[in-house]
Amino acid sequence: MIYYRKTLFGRGPKLTAVQDHLLESVIHYYESLREVGTYQDSAESAAKMAIIIWDHVSEWWGCDDVQRDREVFCERYSRSNSTPIYTLSELLKKASTTL
Numbered sequence: 001m002i003y004y005r006k007t008l009f010g011r012g013p014k015l016t017a018v019q020d021h022l023l024e025s026v027i028h029y030y031e032s033l034r035e036v037g038t039y040q041d042s043a044e045s046a047a048k049m050a051i052i053i054w055d056h057v058s059e060w061w062g063c064d065d066v067q068r069d070r071e072v073f074c075e076r077y078s079r080s081n082s083t084p085i086y087t088l089s090e091l092l093k094k095a096s097t098t099l
Contacts, residue, residue, distance in 0.1 A: 026077075029072070029073050029076065029077075032069045032072070032073075033069055033070070033073060035065075035069075036063070036065045036066045036069050037049050037052070037053065037060065037066070038066060038069070038070060
């Protein structure tokens with residue numbers, strides 16, 4: 001699933017087919033992505049979706065539902081951080097005080 005998370009994280013339009021077993025705890029996130037068309041569970045369904053959006057990719061990708069679900073997923077599974085060293089340092093400090 002790392003490939004899918006990295007793919008979805010970027011800002012450009014994405015359709016990704018992933019054949020993998022999903023943990024029960026993440027299924028609702030993928031169902032939301034499936035509803036807006038960004039997640040497909042087979043190459044065939046990804047191809048069908050590509051045909052559907054072919055003439056209006058930018059409109060589809062820019063739609064509020066697609067962006068909302070993408071942002072929710074990315075916040076949970078591929079969060080970006082503008083200060084990663086500081087954040088890591090703070091996490092390590094917190095962890096060391098609990099030892």
